[in-house]
Amino acid sequence: MVTGAPAKMLDRREELTPMLAQYVDLADEYDDCVLLFRVGDFYKAFCEAADEVARVCELTRIEREDSTGTYTACGVPVDNAPKYLDRLLDAGFRVAVADQVEDAEEASGLVDRAVTQILTPGTVVKEELLAAGSNTYVACVARAPDGGGETGADGAGDAGDDPEYGLAYVDVSTGECAATAGSAADVEEELARVSPAELLRGPDAEFDAPCMTTDYDPDAFAPEAARERLSPYASPDRFPAAAASAAGALLGYAEYTQGDDGPLAYVTRVRRYDPRRSLRLDATALRGLDLFDNRTGSGATLFDSLDETRCALGRRRLRSWLRRPLVDEQRIEARHDAVAAFAERSLVREEVREHLAAAYDLERLVGRVSRERANARDLRSLHDTLAVVPEIRAAIAGVDALADLREDLDPLSELRAFLDGAVAPDPPQEVTEGGVVRSGYHDELDELRSTAREGREWVADLEANERERTGIDNLEVGYNQVHGYYIEVTNGQLEKVPDDYTRRQTLKNSERFYTPELKRREDEILGAEERADALEYEVFADVRADVAAESDRVQELADALARLDALASLAAVAVDRNYVRPEVGADGVYVEGGRHPVVERTEPEFVPNDADLPRGTVALVTGPNMSGKSTYMRQVALHVVLAQAGSFVPAGAARLPVVDRVFTRVGASDDIAGGQSTFMREMSELTDILHDATADSLVLLDEVGRGTATTDGRAIARAAAEFLHDETGATTLFATHYHDLTGLADEYDRVENLHFAATRDDDGVTFLHRVRPGAASSSYGVEVAELAGVPDRVVSRARELVADEGGERPDGPDADPDQRTLTDLGADRNGRARTESDVESSAGPDPSANGAAGAGRPTEVDGPGEPDRTEAVDAVLDSLRGVEVAETTPMEALTRLHDLQRELAAADAESARERGDGSRSRNGDRDGGPRP
Numbered sequence: 001m002v003t004g005a006p007a008k009m010l011d012r013r014e015e016l017t018p019m020l021a022q023y024v025d026l027a028d029e030y031d032d033c034v035l036l037f038r039v040g041d042f043y044k045a046f047c048e049a050a051d052e053v054a055r056v057c058e059l060t061r062i063e064r065e066d067s068t069g070t071y072t073a074c075g076v077p078v079d080n081a082p083k084y085l086d087r088l089l090d091a092g093f094r095v096a097v098a099d100q101v102e103d104a105e106e107a108s109g110l111v112d113r114a115v116t117q118i119l120t121p122g123t124v125v126k127e128e129l130l131a132a133g134s135n136t137y138v139a140c141v142a143r144a145p146d147g148g149g150e151t152g153a154d155g156a157g158d159a160g161d162d163p164e165y166g167l168a169y170v171d172v173s174t175g176e177c178a179a180t181a182g183s184a185a186d187v188e189e190e191l192a193r194v195s196p197a198e199l200l201r202g203p204d205a206e207f208d209a210p211c212m213t214t215d216y217d218p219d220a221f222a223p224e225a226a227r228e229r230l231s232p233y234a235s236p237d238r239f240p241a242a243a244a245s246a247a248g249a250l251l252g253y254a255e256y257t258q259g260d261d262g263p264l265a266y267v268t269r270v271r272r273y274d275p276r277r278s279l280r281l282d283a284t285a286l287r288g289l290d291l292f293d294n295r296t297g298s299g300a301t302l303f304d305s306l307d308e309t310r311c312a313l314g315r316r317r318l319r320s321w322l323r324r325p326l327v328d329e330q331r332i333e334a335r336h337d338a339v340a341a342f343a344e345r346s347l348v349r350e351e352v353r354e355h356l357a358a359a360y361d362l363e364r365l366v367g368r369v370s371r372e373r374a375n376a377r378d379l380r381s382l383h384d385t386l387a388v389v390p391e392i393r394a395a396i397a398g399v400d401a402l403a404d405l406r407e408d409l410d411p412l413s414e415l416r417a418f419l420d421g422a423v424a425p426d427p428p429q430e431v432t433e434g435g436v437v438r439s440g441y442h443d444e445l446d447e448l449r450s451t452a453r454e455g456r457e458w459v460a461d462l463e464a465n466e467r468e469r470t471g472i473d474n475l476e477v478g479y480n481q482v483h484g485y486y487i488e489v490t491n492g493q494l495e496k497v498p499d500d501y502t503r504r505q506t507l508k509n510s511e512r513f514y515t516p517e518l519k520r521r522e523d524e525i526l527g528a529e530e531r532a533d534a535l536e537y538e539v540f541a542d543v544r545a546d547v548a549a550e551s552d553r554v555q556e557l558a559d560a561l562a563r564l565d566a567l568a569s570l571a572a573v574a575v576d577r578n579y580v581r582p583e584v585g586a587d588g589v590y591v592e593g594g595r596h597p598v599v600e601r602t603e604p605e606f607v608p609n610d611a612d613l614p615r616g617t618v619a620l621v622t623g624p625n626m627s628g629k630s631t632y633m634r635q636v637a638l639h640v641v642l643a644q645a646g647s648f649v650p651a652g653a654a655r656l657p658v659v660d661r662v663f664t665r666v667g668a669s670d671d672i673a674g675g676q677s678t679f680m681r682e683m684s685e686l687t688d689i690l691h692d693a694t695a696d697s698l699v700l701l702d703e704v705g706r707g708t709a710t711t712d713g714r715a716i717a718r719a720a721a722e723f724l725h726d727e728t729g730a731t732t733l734f735a736t737h738y739h740d741l742t743g744l745a746d747e748y749d750r751v752e753n754l755h756f757a758a759t760r761d762d763d764g765v766t767f768l769h770r771v772r773p774g775a776a777s778s779s780y781g782v783e784v785a786e787l788a789g790v791p792d793r794v795v796s797r798a799r800e801l802v803a804d805e806g807g808e809r810p811d812g813p814d815a816d817p818d819q820r821t822l823t824d825l826g827a828d829r830n831g832r833a834r835t836e837s838d839v840e841s842s843a844g845p846d847p848s849a850n851g852a853a854g855a856g857r858p859t860e861v862d863g864p865g866e867p868d869r870t871e872a873v874d875a876v877l878d879s880l881r882g883v884e885v886a887e888t889t890p891m892e893a894l895t896r897l898h899d900l901q902r903e904l905a906a907a908d909a910e911s912a913r914e915r916g917d918g919s920r921s922r923n924g925d926r927d928g929g930p931r932p
Contacts, residue, residue, distance in 0.1 A: 003093070004031035006047035006071070017066060018110045020046070026098050030115055033096035034088060038113060042075035043097065050074035056091045057084045082128035085119055089129065092212050095119040116259065121212045122198025123172045123257040125367060130173055132361065133307075133315030139169040139194055139209070140250035141187055142202035142221050144242035165205060166242030168250045168270075169194050172258065174363035175266040175370075175555070177233070178273050179247040181240040185692075190275055192283030193323055195292075200253060202245065220249035232263040234270040243272065258371060266370035266551055279325035279644050280661045284685055288664030288700070289634055289641065290598060291322055302638060305597050306647065308572045310356040313363060313558055314565020321566060325644035329658055332584050334401075335567065335646030340581055341401035342571030343648070349568055349575075351395045355388040356565045362558035369548045376427035376436035376540065379419055379547060382554070386416035389557070392564070405567075408560035415550050422543045434532065437539050445539055448532035455525035459485060462518065472496050485522045486512040570647045577601075579648035582639070586655035588614040589636055589698075589731060593652030596635040597642065600650060607769040608652070611636050613733075615657060616695060616750050618725045620742055621735040622776035623756030625784040628769040629735040630666060632756075633700045636733060637662050640698055657731070659698045663689040666702040679707030686720060695729035702735045714738045725750055740897050742775035805905065876903045 005027035009016060013024060019039070023046060027035040034053060036043035045053045046064075050072040054061045062073045076084045088095050097119065102112040119129070122138025130136055144164040165187040168179035180190065184207075191199070191209050199213045202221040219225060226248025227236040233251060236244045247270055254264060287295060291302045303322055309315045326332045342349040360381040368374040389411040396402045420438075427436040439446055463477040466487060476488045483505055489497055490510045501513035514522075547554075573579065577600075593608040600606040609632055613619055621629050639649045643656045665685045686704060693699055704720055705713030717738050724732045725748050734741075744751045755776035757768045765783045782802060786795045880900060883893075 002048040002052050003034050004028065006049070008069075009047060009071070020066075022110065022113055023098075026096070026113070026115060030096040030118070033094040033118060035096045035098060035115075036076060036081075037098045038078070038100050039075070041078050043078060043081060044073055044075045046073050047071050052093075053084075053088070056093070057087050059084075082126060085126075086129055089119060089121045089124065092121070118257040118259065120198055120257055122196055123254060125173045125258070125364075125371070125373075127364070130364070132312040133309075134319065135171045135176065135316055136173060137169045137171050137194055137196040138198040138200070138250065138254065139167065139191065139196035140200040140202070140216070140246045140253070141191070141205040141207045142166045142226075142242055142246035142249060143204045144181075144240070145221075145223050145245065146241070164240065164242045165207075166240065166244070166246035167191065167194075168243065168247035169196060170250055170254055170267065172254050172264070173367050175264070175268065175367055176363075177247070177251070177267050177269070178271040179239055179243040180273050180275060181243040182275070185688075186275060189280065189282045192286060193275075193281065200250060202249060216249060216253065220252050221245045225249075225252075230270070233267055234272075239272055260371075264370070265548065266367045266555075268552055268555065276660070277327060279327055279641065279659065281323070281325075281641070282661075282663075282688070284688075285662050285664045286323075288666045289637055289662070291641070292319070300598050300602065302598055302641075305601060306570065306573055306642075308569040308576075309565045310353050310568075311359040311561070311565055312361040313359060313562035314356065314569060316363075317562035318566040318569060321645045322641070325641055326646065327644065327658055327660060329585050332644055332646060332658070336581055336584075336648070337401040338405065338567045339571045339574060339646060339648060341399050342568050343574050345399065346575070348395050348399065349571055352392055352564065353568050353572070355392050355395070356561065356568065358384060358388050359561050359565070360385040362554055362561070366548075366551045366554050366558070369544055370551060372541070372544065374544055374547075375429060375431050376423050377429060379423045379544065380425070380427060382547070383416055383419035383423065385561075386412050386419075386557075402564075405560060405564060408556065409564070410553055410557050410560075412550065412553055412557065415547070415553075418546065419543075431540050432533065432537055434529075434536055437536050437543070442535075442539050445532060445535050448528045448535065452525050452528040452532060455521045455528065458521055459518070459525070462487075470496050470498055483512070484514075484526070485518055486514055487518065488512050567646070574648040577650060579650050580653060582643040582649050582651075582654035582656045584643055584656055584658055586657050588612075588617065588655075588657060589640070590655040591636070591639060591649075591651050592654070594635055594639060594654070595650040596631050597638055597650050599631055599635075609635070609769075609771040611639075613731055614750070615731055616725075616729045618721055618732040618734060618744075618748070618751045619754050620721070620744065620751065620775070621733055621754045621756075621771075622737070622739060622742060622779075624758050624765065624767060624776070624778065624780035626787070627756035627758060627767045628771075629756055630702055632771055633702065633733040633735060634664075634666070637664070637698055637700055657696070659731075660694060660696040661692070662698045662700075663693055663730075664700045664702075665689060665704060666700060682707050683716075686716075690720065690723055690728070693724070693728045693730040697728070697730040699724060699728075699730045699732040699734075701732065703737065704734070705736075705738070714740070717741060718744070721751070722748075737779045737781075739775065739777075739779075740901070743897075745775075876900050879903075 005024045009020065009024045010028060013021060016024060023035065023037045023044075026037065027049070034045060034049050036045060036053075038044075044050075050061055051074075053059065053076065054072075054074040057074075057076065059074050059076065062075075064071050064073050085095060095118070096115045097117045098113045099116045100111045101114045101116070104111050119126075120138070122136060124130060124136060142165065144166070162183055164181055165184055166179060166181045167187045167190050168177070170177040180186075182190075188207060191207060196209060197211050199207070199209045199211055200216040201207060201213065202216065203218045220229070223241065223245065226245045229248040229252045230236045230239075230244055234247075236248070239247060251264070251267070251270075254267075255262070258264060281289075281291070286292065289302065290300070294301050303319060306322070307315060307318060309318055326335070342352075360378075362382065362385060365374060365378055365382055368378060389409050393406055393409050393411065396406050399406075422438060422441045424436055424438045428434075437445060439449070459477060459479075463475065466477070467473060467475050472489055472493045474490055474493065477485070478488060479485050486504050487501065488507075488510050489512075494511060497511075497513065500515050502515070503511060504514050505512040574581075577597075589611050590613070591611040594611055595606055595608050607628070609628075613636070621633065623629055639651065639654060640656055640659055640662065642649050643654070644658060649656075665682065682704065686701075689699055689701075701720070705715075705717040707713070708716075717734075717736055718741055721732075721734055721741065721744060724730055724734075725744075742753045745753045753773065753775040754771050755774055757770050757772055758780065759766045759768065760780075764786070765780050782795060782798045785798065786792075883896060
């Protein structure tokens with residue numbers, strides 16, 4: 001990635017043209033950036049930098065030649081610059097923008113240029129480059145100067161031999177800034193939650209993030225330098241050494257990118273926080289639960305499902321609440337109270353939401369005001385937002401649950417009145433064009449405007465007056481910037497020109513004149529306008545400075561509006577989608593008719609399910625592929641996340657615990673570049689869970705151990721389940737196809753079996769998506785392969801192999817009629833999805849009509865059937881009864897179970913041959929003979 005000054009130009013600096021020499025000097029000074037250098041209507045780059053800009057922005061390069069040789073140039077149109085700046089930032093560049101800082105008419109020689117802004121992925125402040133509903137953070141990580149350090153009572157980590165690290169992050173567009181400290185694992189987890197657009201690393205802080213990562217100036221992290229930089233924002237003594245180091249270096253970098261010589265005035269608070277004071281969700285959990293990004297790429301996320309906010313303030317706040325759900329029961333209840341208040345008062349809710357739709361992004365406005373980049377339209381938008389605050393306060397008056405929030409809605413009446421009197425109602429975009437200060441606000445400005453206006457009115461009447469005085473019917477009065485005001489007379493009327501006309505310009509078919517009075521008026525008008533424009537800018541700058549003085553109050557109002565919008569959004573979702581208020585603080589997860597908040601929006605026939613998981617339960621979830629195990633597990637976790645974020649939950653009723661962490665081990669992925677196979681990645685995630693989960697955690701495990709040999713995988717899965725039960729005590733949902741693990745429920749008090757029911761008939765398998773107690777009898781992998789379109793020959797051969805290995809296809813009790821009418825997500829052999837009518841028709845005639853109970857009806861296979869008793873089976877049962885469980889190691893138990901399964905399979909095969917049911921032998925024929 002090429003940045004800095006071109007080497008060949010640096011070497012011949014003295015031979016360059018003045019403009020190129022100016023470019024090289026700036027490029028050398030900002031050598032970590034691509035320099036875009038203003039030349040006329042373009043921002044230009046030269047030499048190697050031009051090649052990079054042309055490649056990324058898909059622009060044409062131009063070859064230039066002068067006395068120093070040939071070089072490449074590339075230009076970005078100034079009027080369309082944001083589009084190209086966005087591409088450069090996405091490509092990982094820092095961009096320094098050099099503008100003309102001198103009036104070309106006043107310059108003697110080359111116009112002076114200087115870098116006016118530095119753009120990086122994490123420090124952009126241009127509205128065109130920011131997502132309205134998301135924060136854009138730049139983060140910084142640092143190691144404690146002495147390699148350790150005590151975090152204090154509310155720190156994120158514990159003192160000890162392990163090195164302590166600090167993490168700080170800031171949103172330069174809003175002024176939000178926070179810092180914490182803890183172990184390497186703590187900081188890595190927090191980085192995932194912050195999800196920065198850019199990461200700075202101090203010495204020996206080897207952290208990675210999926211964004212631009214820079215090893216920043218080591219001197220900025222030195223204790224004294226960092227404390228000095230942090231001091232204007234907050235007392236360094238409030239922070240652990242590592243956090244102070246990270247925060248100080250970060251704020252110095254932010255000041256550098258914003259071109260400020262001193263502190264950023266709108267960063268008024270640097271907050272120290274403890275990650276343990278919120279529900280901790282690591283990168284794996286955020287990804288596994290599809291909170292903000294969908295693993296399948298479908299775009300459906302939890303945030304999208306809840307986002308009914310009306311303004312950017314609320315959208316960012318809702319995202320923050322989901323990223324950091326609460327763990328304080330009182331605060332959770334307070335949010336639920338507020339959501340309930342809005343849910344119960346539809347008229348109040350909709351009135352508030354209507355007013356919030358007019359709320360401007362005050363957080364980012366304060367930043368622009370403090371950076372002196374806000375225009376008159378921004379200030380007018382602030383006024384319009386303040387105008388709706390009294391309306392919102394009136395709407396929620398008398399609602400007890402919203403009383404505190406109402407008090408926080410400071411109407412800033414004085415500021416609103418001040419803006420109304422100072423800023424024009426419909427000002428232009430540019431503050432230098434005039435017309436931004438309201439008439440009546442500034443006497444001198446009004447007088448100059450009046451003078452200019454009266455002069456223009458006199459000129460407007462001049463044409464009619466001169467036509468009448470001179471008798472020249474086609475006489476015209478006009479103005480241009482070069483010659484000023486003029487009176488134009490065609491050549492055929494020149495004999496009528498009065499003596500007091502003085503020639504100003506000769507054209508092909510006419511002459512232009514002025515009179516002494518017109519010249520006096522012109523000087524008066526232009527002088528007044530010039531002085532008015534300069535004075536108006538000064539007046540507007542003063543108005544903006546007065547607004548900046550109220551930054552703290554505006555930010556507090558923005559915070560209140562953000563909370564109000566997020567709460568009203570949660571209430572709107574609860575009402576529209578039939579969510580209920582959960583009881584929090586329960587000793588387990590108890591849900592009636594629970595639904596998945598994302599899936600139910602795309603699956604109109606979604607089947608609700610209950611959850612009954614006392615604290616510390618390890619629930620082994622079995623059932624066919626595609627039956628809904630993973631959806632159910634995530635659904636339970638999302639109920640917890642929603643409740644602790646302050647939301648109601650999609651269920652008929654819910655009593656939920658307050659958990660400290662949610663862990664997930666779901667899906668299959670690898671990291672080839674990082675040297676991790678799918679199984680190694682799985683084991684790494686499992687390691688984190690087993691080390692960090694507590695009795696207050698919720699754990700989701702999906703198919704642990706499937707990435708290696710069956711014997712090893714089964715052993716790991718069992719050992720992990722035992723560890724979670726015995727050592728951790730975490731409430732766990734463990735989906736598995738190792739059906740022999742379901743025997744753990746007979747050995748451990750807090751292990752229970754859940755399974756997803758299915759029915760099977762001649763047309764295939766019907767998934768009921770209904771969770772029930774007990775273990776499933778089969779995973780029906782072959783049937784799912786058939787549904788996926790695997791060729792018939794492969795499916796048939798797979799069935800043969802399953803039968804050869806003694807795989808069960810038991811015939812259980814008949815399905816209940818109401819179960820058979822549930823939506824069937826199966827398909828026929830042609831890939832057509834089966835419908836309820838297909839399921840009903842497959843049931844055949846009423847069994848009572850022909851006396852054959854259950855004839856032709858689908859068979860429910862949600863539990864194991866009872867095989868025929870044989871001597872071999874009795875022998876296996878006797879052997880099982882003789883096992884001394886307390887004296888058997890897990891590996892010995894697995895080996896013994898494997899042997900018993902083989903004996904049972906042989907017994908089942910013998911029983912099948914005696915019944916003459918056509919089952920294939922190991923050699924593959926239906927009669928027991930050899931295959932042809």
